[in-house]
Amino acid sequence: QSVLTQPPSASGTPGQRVTISCSGISSNIESNTVDWYQQVPGTTPKLLFYSGDQRPSGVPDRFSVSQSGTSASLAISGLQSEDEADYYCAAWDASLHARVFGGGTRLTVL
């Protein structure tokens, strides 16, 4: 059981916009920024966003994030087949004194 809650799956067709949610509580998302990671099955995770909306170089601007209260979300516009992957949110939890992850969302491009 992950501390942060994500839907287990999401899907969309090429060109569509999809959103993946991440829900937490006051000790994590409400008081700290969220990171997002992309993991193509069988490969190493890749950082998509950190410290809220900071995007590492190389991450396409088709990807965007938002955060409010105890929730955060990742949006992917102009969906491409290469976006098919697992997506994880993470945040520092001040009560647990640990970084906590969501359970991951498997994105399928139909």
Add this chain to the structure above:
Amino acid sequence: EVQLVQSGAEVKKPGESLKISCQGSGDSISSYWIAWVRQRPGKALEWMGVVYPGDSDSKYSPSFQGQVTISADDSISTVYLQWSSLKASDSAIYYCARLNGYYQTNGMDVWGQGTTVTISS
């Protein structure tokens, strides 16, 4: 740009000890926090803890405190994850990852290739 190179896959028996490594190359890891992340087969990522190689300060997730030891040898740019008595439930891929700032507020931007640990009698 730093790369993190992890030690190879391990197959161990329950009760055995194990120490896996993660070496930085291309740049010093002295002034970066390095995290260990577990991924059991088909499961989500789990943050185990971090170490600061510059002074070997380490922090643990409550879920892993007392179960593993995270250490570093700054002289060879290497961090370690070790177990004193393995369990079948420790079977997983273990990743090391560099944090791009303070461990509480920043993401993991450089990842090792992962070390697969298999525990089987």
